[in-house]
Amino acid sequence: MKKTIGMMAGVLLGFSSMAQTITIEGDLAGDLKGHNKMYLYSRTYHDSADINNGHYTFKIPFKEPMFLMLLPQYVQAERQMYVPYGVLFDRPVTYTVKSDISKGMSESVVKGSEATELLLAYGKEKSAAWGKIVEALKSEFGAPWMDEKDPKYADFEKRRAALQVQYLLPLLQQLVKQHPNSYASVYSLNDSREMATVAQQEQLYAGLSKEMKATGQAKEFHQFSEGLRNSAIGKQVKDFSLPDPAGKPVKFSDLKGRYVLIDFWASWCGPCRKSFPHMREVYQQYKDKNLVFYSISIDKSKPDWLKAVSQENNPWLQSLDDKNIAGSGFAITGVPTTYLIGPDGKIMMKEVGFDENGNGEIEKKLADLFGGTVKAAAPAAAAKPAEQKITPAAMLQ
Template sequence: MKKTIGIFAGMLLGMSSMAQSITIEGDLAGDLKGHNKMYLYSRTYQDSADINNGHYTFKIPYKDPMFLMLLPQYIQAERQMYVPFGVLFDKPVTYTITSDISKGMNASVVKGSEAAELLLAYGKEKSEVYGKISKALQSEFGTPWMEETDPKYAAFEKRQSALQQQYLLPLLQTLVKQHPNSYAAVYSLNDARDIATIAQQEQLFASLSKEMKATKEAQEFHQFGEGLRNSAIGKQVKDFSLPDPEGKPVKFSDLKGKYVLIDFWASWCGPCRKSFPHMREVYQQYKDKNLVFYSISIDKSKPDWLKAVAQENNPWLQSLDDKNIAGSGFAITGVPTTYLIGPDGKIMMKEVGFDESGNGEIEKKLAALLGGTVKSASKAIEKPTAAQTTKAIPMAPLQ
């Protein structure tokens, strides 16, 4: 009998751990003019709740930490400017979110976990820092933002990076040093990918607690440093194997001896999907030459990837990056990003974003190497403009 009770108790404990959930209790003050819905979303998640007398509730199954965005229907309906507002849900507890529609969602007060509160506080400090950086750039260049086609862009970008090192990096380093065992520190490491040196990234990772170092997101950040070394022009690509839509392995070394165009993309990436019609034109031009097209998706959701693959029906190799090759092998910070690999397996070129004019540098290189012509993605355009060059969408550790 005791054994039976023990087994039953064990089953109940197992069921309770499997049934963990997050509860969000929200209060939104102000006149919503009848637009009484709150949307909760990420790149791979969508939900909504009714707002009754200024109150709304979400109940979400919990498996791993999530970073989810909140958007009141009122903002969409009234066509107000929306500054994205997200909350880190790092444990299965009840979170309270108190907001006022007249002050904007970013003025919300969030309670429930220390990590959620820390990340919001860090976000507000970052906003102040970005204000300082913009003011400095405005003073030096006459503008806080500049098109890549501007002759001064190289100097502008260099100065911007220096200012980020001066103001933003110390903020991140302080957060990680003071809260090494917080998921807020792990999530914020994503900021370092563009502003910190490899040595600084390694020091940030080393500052984390043993528990936080073991998280998937921290491991992927650590691998990113390895990717920076591995993805330099002229580097030999380390062999890797990823599954195709049928689950069969695609081994990179099997492609050696040919030029390989690796396209990193995602189902949720609009510019990636927009680039495919022109990529199909380029593919048709070179499909009988010594060139292999290979699309690698960074999707976290396999069903979403498979659905997009079926919709696009691209006639070349497809794989899902289930081993973080994007980070450890190529240091991808946004999609679309394209690499051209030589027949010897060495990296020749890298292109971030999508040039819809058809005048991308890799496309020009293919024409020179394989005797083709650069094809415009639509009508003939002599010179690409900033409006025709689409920047990559940044990746996030929590999708």
């Protein structure tokens, strides 16, 4: 009897293990010229599969929904223009991906789960909407983009934002309204971060089912909405505590009475790390003043964070954001982003990036506060780093 029970338990365990696996069955038509590999990746996941007679297979342990990119080796080898092609894998089922190398991955047909198909259909609707936005900008400004130095740049950005609200926001609102219990809706919430008001974001979250509201990504999105209110200039920073590299808690309230420069960064963010040499120069200039430098990493991988901290060896406070303070407290949409906090704990300034060439507004403010001078970087330094956005994929990891 015990043996029978043991055998049954083994069968059930094996079935459970099988059920928690994502299987991708892919077909890629066309002449691959011997470049017979398909790559599957995200910021923290990398895998590859051989393509045999146009067919490839991936098997991935399922722990939570994942957004992964598919890249044929052919595209790299033939130096074709690569447009990232991502697929949402929200359930431990079998997905089929049918593609033609001559048409590009964007024309792939993916089947597997309702959420996957919904997200791909929503993506095509967004592409069509962006086409309208581009045409409108070309008509009004003569081009679909504009340099920041152009005198019309502010008007251009204002109009672009208005067009996004006109053409893109209704698509997202419709998706959530029609599919409140789909992970496709949860995953797409991030689209609203830069084009919806706080009230509109809260309405989107409220429109989700109870089950979807309980997902980690929906919770982070809701916290981001709170962060928009919490991070306004003049707002008092709510106390928080995050671990330093040794695991010791760093309490923000312990820094009160001093100016605090908070730098949000990540180990994988090139512009963040490129800014550190000049940031170290600024630190040396003001380290004896009433100023604290504090870097907070949004890394999802603690080992990656610790490795980067060791490599950079920055001589100031370091913490890992394991409580999503970046979202709930400061509404971070991209890194690097820097905040200057006053001795009273209120937010004084926000700046995307820490300019490696010494042209940043926060650095100018520090010079005003402490009677110093703006310490320009060496002539060989590269141009001002651009903001590196947090993509939905990064948020999922």
